[in-house]
Amino acid sequence: MENSTQIFGIRAVIEAINAKKAIDKVFVQKGLRGELSQELETVLRKERINTSYVPIEKLNRLTKNNHQGVVAQISPVNFHDLEVLVERVLESNKTPLFLLLDQLSDVRNFGAIIRTAECTGVDGIIIQKSGSAPVNGDTIKTSAGAVFKVPICKVDHIKDAMFHLQASGIKVIAATEKTEDTIYDVSFAEPCAIIMGSEGRGINPSVLKLVDAKAKLPLLGDIESLNVSVACGAFLYEAIRQRR
Missing domain, CATH: 3.30.1330.30 (Ribosomal protein L30/S12)
Structure with missing residues (x-):
């Protein structure tokens, strides 16, 4: 039924x-x-x-x-085919900006990220079929309806999505503290995809090995990390700043 x-x-x-x-x-x-x-x-x-x-x-x-x-x-939304979406964005003559979420599991963080992605013109969000937050009522509410405006792709493995993006000329940038480079040292002006990790573990080490660049946010207080949706917003708006 x-x-x-x-x-x-x-x-x-x-x-x-x-x-x-x-x-x-x-x-x-x-x-x-x-x-x-x-x-x-x-x-x-x-x-x-x-x-x-x-x-x-x-x-x-x-x-x-x-x-x-x-x-x-x-799911209340239909998921997009990654290859079709990437081809469509490349043909649009705009500079692609994608977002990969490596097993982000909290629906409210997911919804907040979708909302920010819509506000910053992200071309598509890519999530993994297993281990990712579902698109449910809480996601829709937190996204303020943006979930119906930003294309979302579900893939078997994040690595496969990365390989396809890289083969299409799109650089993959990891948001991680495991680097000396800040978001101000890395170029977001070219075609790129930003990958954010899960709330507790961050980006899977095997995924991190495959990225083209790594960047972190400068943290001046005693707390060692930001909420993932807040961090994602900072990355996306740095991309917008560099592209203006």
Whole structure:
């Protein structure tokens, strides 16, 4: 069965995934058994759907309906194909500016970043299918509706997106404290994509090895880091400053 934000029931969720519905996340009851649940597991792995294994009480809070141990959250937006989006932006004769989010998990941070991205003219936001914050009601509210205005791409791996951007002549710049260069030492005036890390871990070390440049924000106080959405805003507005 389905409503405007959820699909529940094992067979219904399987059919929705096979029909390429824009599913953000699937909640599966811990210890679920049976042939149909095994089929679901196979489909979830094949399509790399973001999945959480939760107690039945969590599912009961998500829906009052007979969920059979499975509830899927439907995204309120349609995700864009990365290759098509990059080609379209390159053909527009503007200087591309993309944003990659490496498994950012907090929906409010995600929403705030989308709002700032829309205000700064970001051409597209790229997130990974697994481990990323969903596009849900909190995301929409925090973004002030910007989620419907900025193209969002979901990819299997952030690294693959980076390779495609780099092959398209777009420099990837990491926002990280693991560098001596500040945002004032790095050029954002050329085609570029800024990559922000998750709230706790930052950018994955294996991803960090593949970037073209690294930059950090100068911090003059005792606290060692900024909220990721605030840091992202500083990076994006430095890009705007350099391009004016």
